[in-house]
Amino acid sequence: MKQISFEDIYTLGKVVAENNVYKQFHYPEMLVRYDSNFIEFKELPSLPEFKPVEKYLREYHQKNGQKHVKFYFPANKKPTTELNAYLEDRGYEIGFIELYAIQPKHFPKLVNNPDIEIKEVTEENVETCLHLQYQHDLEYGSEFANQKKDLIKRQFEDPNILQILAYYKGNPAGYVDIIISNETAEIDNLSVEEKYRNKGIGSKLQNYVMETFPQKTVILIADGEDTPREMYKKQNYQYCGFKYGVQKVYQD
Missing domain, CATH: 3.40.630.30 (Gcn5-related N-acetyltransferase (GNAT))
Known part of the structure; x- marks a missing residue:
């Protein structure tokens, strides 16, 4: 069996921004679909690194009439204790998905x-x-x-x-x-x-x-x-x- 990773999973959405830190997906045809409008981090961010990206996505989505923000962290890495505490305090839903083959x-x-x-x-x-x-x-x-x-x-x-x-x-x-x-x-x-x-x-x-x-x-x-x-x-x-x-x- 070929080595399967999350890169093999289909994402419905267009990449509208990408840099060394993250990749942003956007799907204007269905703005209320959270799994098509999100930012995926390439490396696990520290809290100071997360905050400006959070602000950017919130403002980007507001311009499009979207009321949510969503972020994925790199595969097989958990958010740091500091970041997790911040997310919980801010009222984020925190969960994880698993890949099977x-x-x-x-x-x-x-x-x-x-x-x-x-x-x-x-x-x-x-x-x-x-x-x-x-x-x-x-x-x-x-x-x-x-x-x-x-x-x-x-x-x-x-x-x-x-x-x-x-x-x-x-x-x-x-x-x-x-x-x-x-x-x-x-x-x-x-x-x-x-x-x-x-x-x-x-x-x-x-x-x-x-x-x-x-x-x-x-x-x-x-x-x-x-x-x-x-x-x-x-x-x-x-x-x-x-x-x-x-x-x-x-x-x-």
Whole structure:
């Protein structure tokens, strides 16, 4: 398996500024998507180094009508005690993500379940995909859900992104995006309707990725404090590292 790093993960956004300290991503098509509008530090900053970058991003986002700031720190490095205390005092959400990878041949074999059907998103069922995701995305507000709907339409036209739907007994039950590169297939945006969970739908969606791209390394990002990461370990994914991220949403 090729050496996997966070550099292999797809980032939706354009690099609008870069120097020796950081790289800034911006996505004007969806300003409310925090994971597309952020700054990624190249080296772990000290508190005096962080503050001017924080001020810069806050002002940049304010000019664009954005109410958040988000920062990622270098892979496999934790914020210093001083920086962490400052972030907590300023009301930042602090968390970390984990990177996992697997060779498709190592994914556990599944027992066939005729109740579950997997289909690629086409012109015939794209509206089903849009509706299903819209209902999920309303959790983050109607503005986000509507902008996400436009994003899904754009990604539907992208030859490097494959959108997949899962049906349970004929009912739309889940979805996943597969981001395709030369050596990897990235599992992204995996979700299963709450009433259809614990029926093997998530595993079936993953298995579709394994069968479709048997020669690629399959990769994904998991929330470092969420339960699915334990499932990935049981499914033979290999842990490849962590990355800390912090974000803050302002009220004005």
